[in-house]
Amino acid sequence: MKNLLLVLLLAGCASTPTAILPPPDKTVKLDPRMLELCEFVNKLPEKASFEDVLSITITNLELYASCANKQKNSVKILKEFANMKE
Numbered sequence: 001m002k003n004l005l006l007v008l009l010l011a012g013c014a015s016t017p018t019a020i021l022p023p024p025d026k027t028v029k030l031d032p033r034m035l036e037l038c039e040f041v042n043k044l045p046e047k048a049s050f051e052d053v054l055s056i057t058i059t060n061l062e063l064y065a066s067c068a069n070k071q072k073n074s075v076k077i078l079k080e081f082a083n084m085k086e
Contacts (some may be wrong), residue, residue, distance in 0.1 A: 034074060038067035 041060040044053060079085075 030077070031073075034070055034077075036070075038070065039063050 041063055042056045044056055048056070
């Protein structure tokens with residue numbers, strides 16, 4: 001009886017629990033352009049001609065579209081990190 005108890009005690013101490021490892025970190029590759037800040041829009045000069053207003057407005061629309069695209073991609077990546085569905 002003592003031998004059986006000794007064997008059970010030794011067998012219990014010899015088995016170590018297996019460690020649960022955390023999942024490996026994901027490697028994320030970002031386009032460096034996404035980390036750039038948006039450019040400021042151009043202001044109109046005091047006395048601007050119609051051509052100046054038109055040119056600056058077009059440039060500002062292009063800047064806005066570029067910034068909106070960056071914002072959309074940033075939100076998409078943040079949702080992926082948070083495991084949120086679109």
